[in-house]
Amino acid sequence: MSHEKEKKLAQARAKVIKALAHPTRIFMVDLLSREDLSVTELTEAVGADVSTVSKHLSLLKQSGILIDRKDGNRVHYSLVCPCIMEFIHCIDDVIYGEAERGMSCLLPKGSEAR
Amino acid sequence: MSHEKEKKLAQARAKVIKALAHPTRIFMVDLLSREDLSVTELTEAVGADVSTVSKHLSLLKQSGILIDRKDGNRVHYSLVCPCIMEFIHCIDDVIYGEAERGMSCLLPKGSEAR
DNA sequence: ACTCTATTTGGCATATTTGCCAAATTACCA
DNA sequence: TGGTAATTTGGCAAATATGCCAAATAGAGT
Secondary structure, X not given: OOOHHHHHHHHHHHHHHHHHOOHHHHHHHHHHOOXXXXXXXXXXHHOOOHHXXXXXXXXXXXXXXXXXXXXXXXXXXXXXXXXXXXXXXXXXXXXXXXXXXXXXOOOOOOOOOO | XXXXXXXXXXXXXXXXXHHHOOHHHHHHHHHHOOOOEEHHHHHHHHOOOHHHXXXXXXXXXXXXXXXXXXXXXXXXXXXXXXXXXXXXXXXXXXXXXXXXXXXXXXOOXXXXXX
């Protein structure tokens, strides 16, 4: 069976994308794209239990999306790669497409018809 | 508690990203970024049960990522928005960053927060 | 040492997701 | 009309993910 290499790649990609696949985690990434924040600050913004937020952050860190930095008592998280937000804006294109059914992103691929 | 608007957005984003958060589905999207394929063709490439593949495709369609087109007996799926692959390539940057811990996505475009 | 505050971890009950089988559906063709 | 290939759907058991509580850990200041 071919495609073995592509399948491995897909697995690695899935691991990262899964880490983003949660409303709270996306929200936090969005916030962190503007400024670094501590767990407490994120917890307030999110409005969930601290332990829950901590686990979300841990997941995002393990996936290579965030890094943490100790600052005395606190831990600040920040985006490793700002391109994540570009990525997410691309998702927004899909959302628009869903709503308007006209077309969404950059180029029509020549396969509309509907 | 503010951020209500951003949270709604995060929810919409999560719906789309969740649809991508599976190795098989990413693999299929990758294949479809090169050419449209039928369910049978995708099933062969993926190596899972047809019903499983069909359900994956249905999910991707419902999320606005794919559209289907009937062709006689068959159904061909294709990417609605090619930008999805950019998104995925950005994910690759994160994967590299994970492996090399050096730096990854030295941005091709004007980025750096926004 | 004791006390806060901040963060992480363990445990667990409750959702959600996944993937296979079998059965239903749809379209083509003889 | 019957037969066959292509696709979807229903159902269900097994695997994962989620979120809260309680308990553990870490740092700063007294």
